[in-house]
Amino acid sequence: MIDEMRKRILAEARGILPWMIEIRRDLHQHPELGLEEYRTADRIQALLGEMGIEYEAGLGGTGVLGLIRGPNDGKVVALRADMDALPLEDKKEVAYKSKVPGKMHACGHDVHTTMLLGTARLLMQHKASLPGIVKLLFQPAEETVGGARLLVEAGALDNPKVDAIFGLHVDPALDVGRVGLHFGQRNASSDDLKVIVHGTSAHGAYPWEGVDAIVAAAQVVTALQTIVSRQVDAREAAVITIGVIQGGTQGNIVADRVELVGTVRCLTQETRRSVLRQIRERAEGVALGMGARAEVVIEPSYDPVVNDDGLLGIVRSNAQELLGEGNVVVFPRPNMGVEDFGFYLSETRGAYYSLGVRNEARGIVHQVHHGLFDVDESAMAYGVALQIMNAMKVLEPC
């Protein structure tokens, strides 16, 4: 029964494309920013209701969690879609362009939400042969506060406890009909960094009467750069960027305060812990050596996305079966950008991958977060078929 279903699944996904395109274009015209996805959440609830799927709303603010149970208990697979848009002007000239000035679905989260609804619809059609439970996670605020963490905190991965989670992101660098995979590390962690260097002001002509916070801050910036070059294993990767340096009031006054603001990116939790500890030690130690004092404030942002290679192997073999071996790209290197899917992967095994949506002939070539970003909507059939095959493979009794 399951094998039979796998063979039919792409045709079925293509069959619901017109329905999905209608939903996607509706969401696309009504983009909502993180934690404001009220209309989007309403639409999701209405559609889940129509399909007869039990759901819980208001998770982490505007999240919606759907549950599809097969006839017998089994494993639990979660599938996740993010829902939020970006504060960006939609520059496309298409009938379905954003109707909200200054807001746009420029990261394809409308497409992710639609694909999860399509996945839900087909899973419901096969509910009688579903060998376990599928959780549908419609997640808010990927672009802002990391809504994945809010869903984890709201218990979205518990009761019933999730055994594996799959997610995917549209990728305009990959042609439609292709899929991109990263084994192991996929995205970096991120931490917001602020270092306040405190000195003592004095007349610029008599600097020995004070402690120059600017000179101390300059030493701190240089010292922080040696953490990556000297203290991180050369086979790992990390980034420390100081993007803002502010201090002082006038050329003839020794500054008593300098603020450094930056971001830290690492590919594993282990490197992350070590780098953050060293930032604190270096900044405080170097400032002290200069007679100043450094106050280090680190705000944890996103966890790294580290794929489970076994589950990613499932995605690869499904994608090869569905799209052909030549259309499955394995990326050799991870991305230093972030994705809040890492919060799920800190709690459970999972795999996150890229779905090609590029179509050069139709001018669909712009990157995400660009005012001309769009997708080839036929990609949604591949996304739906793949997510169903991934879930089925994990749920299938061995």
Ligand SMILES: [Zn+2]
């Ligand atoms: Zn984005």
Ligand SMILES: [Zn+2]
């Ligand atoms: Zn995105």
